[in-house]
Amino acid sequence: MKFISWNVNGLRAAVKHGFLDRFNQFDTDFIGIQETKLQAGQIDLDLPGYYQYWNxxxxxxxxxxxxxxxxxxxxxxxxxxxxxxxTEGRVITLEYDHFYFVTCYTPNSGGELKRLDYRQTWEDAFLAYINRLDANKPVIFCGDLNVAHENIDLKNWRSNHHSAGFTDEERAKFNTLLSNGYTDTFRHFYPDQTEIYSWWSYRAQARANNSGWRIDYFITSNRLVDRLINARILTTVMGSDHCPVELDIRL
Structure with missing residues (x-):
């Protein structure tokens, strides 16, 4: 099966910039979308053959x-x-016979780390939630997790050490997540890959210069590792300040 995750930074704007064409090209079994930035009734997507779920x-x-x-x-x-x-519409979970699929948009700690404490509370609660699911059946979850895990996951790691998304606290929470029995699927296949990112600021021609961050993930329960086929970051797909990420898995 093919899974896609994409922070579209406003779905209505993304539709104006070709989202539906790209969606049709993906021909994916599942796509998790983050940062839709809309309310019920503000968009009507014609997606033949697809069930739609919104938070x-x-x-x-x-x-x-x-x-x-x-x-x-x-x-x-x-x-x-x-x-x-x-209250912020950040998580949707679909249950199937043999697995759960979750899309997640993790809170950003914000300028001057004003939401870091809230973010830490969120991390603990989300991990507890995922662990409850995982106790029942394996979990596949995806999304903009708003953290670059290792130095190789962002271009300018030295100057961003205390920036939102690369604080010691946020990275420690990601370590805790993985230590609870989960796999960062991209790093499973490409443990040392550098210079590949999923988000670029709109400032200072960051995308043209590939000055980015890898903050979009597919995470799976460890017991699904032998079913993984590939994990990719689709850096050439435009339409947002994030690019989509993909997981291929046998289910």
Whole structure:
């Protein structure tokens, strides 16, 4: 099966910039979308053959996630079951017979790290949620996790050591996630690959200069490792400040 994840940085804007053409070219089984930035009724996507699931933030024009899939799930869950953390539309979970598929848009710690404490609370709650799922059946989750894990995951790591997305605290939480029995699928296949990123600032021609960050992931339960076929970062796909990431897996 083929999975795609893409932070579109506003789905209505992405549609104006060719999202539907790219979606049709993907011909994917699942696509997890982050940062839709819309409310119910603000867009009507014609996606023949796909079921659509949406989670909207209470705040207008902010956050939000969606999943489009060819495969009807047994059940759908919105959020992680923590009311104070479930107002921003950040998580959707689809349950199938033998696995869960989750799309996630992790909170950004923000300028001057004003939301770092909130982010840390989120990380603990999200990991507890994923672990509850994993205790039942394997998990595949994807999304903009807003963290560059290692030095090779961003261009200018020295100057960004204390920037949102590359603080010691955020990276430690990612280490904790992996140590709980999960695999960063891209690093599974390409442990030493450098100069490949999934997000570039709109400033200073960052994408043209490939001055980016790898902050978009597919993570799987460790027991799915022998089913992994490949994980790719689709750096040539335009339409957002993020590019899509892909996972191919036997299920």
């Amino acid at each position: 909207y933030a209470e705040r207008k024009g902010y956050s939000g996630t969606a999943i489009f899939t060819k495969h009807q799930p047994n059940a759908v869950t919105y959020g992680i079951g923590v009311p104070e953390l479930d």
